[in-house]
Amino acid sequence: MISGIVINRHATVRLTFLLPNGSRLPIEFVIDTGFTDHLCLPSETVALLGLPFIYDIPANLADNSEVSLPVHEAIIIWNGEEREVRVIATGRRPLLGTALLDEQELVIQFTEGGLVTIEGL
16 A cells, blocks of 8 residues: 655655665655546656656647657665656656556545545555
């Protein structure tokens, strides 16, 4: 089970990254059910982590403009196991999307300091 808390009206969880240099780094993510991929990290963070680039994807923004966003590869610890995920380099805040929530139960006690849990079905 993955657990976190609600902070400032954001359901958050901490995920551990296994970096290319062999070290581990925990990063706090906001769960975004409107984001359908795995993870988003700011471009600066992706560069600092040294995540390998895979490809660019087209994205349609809220203002209906089209942009191309770089996708990188990362390995995280998910429910105690290593898992390869896509990381889109964009935005200002780390986001966790619904691709990671497939076959999972997400429970949020939506109050400041409330418990957030993600558990396999």
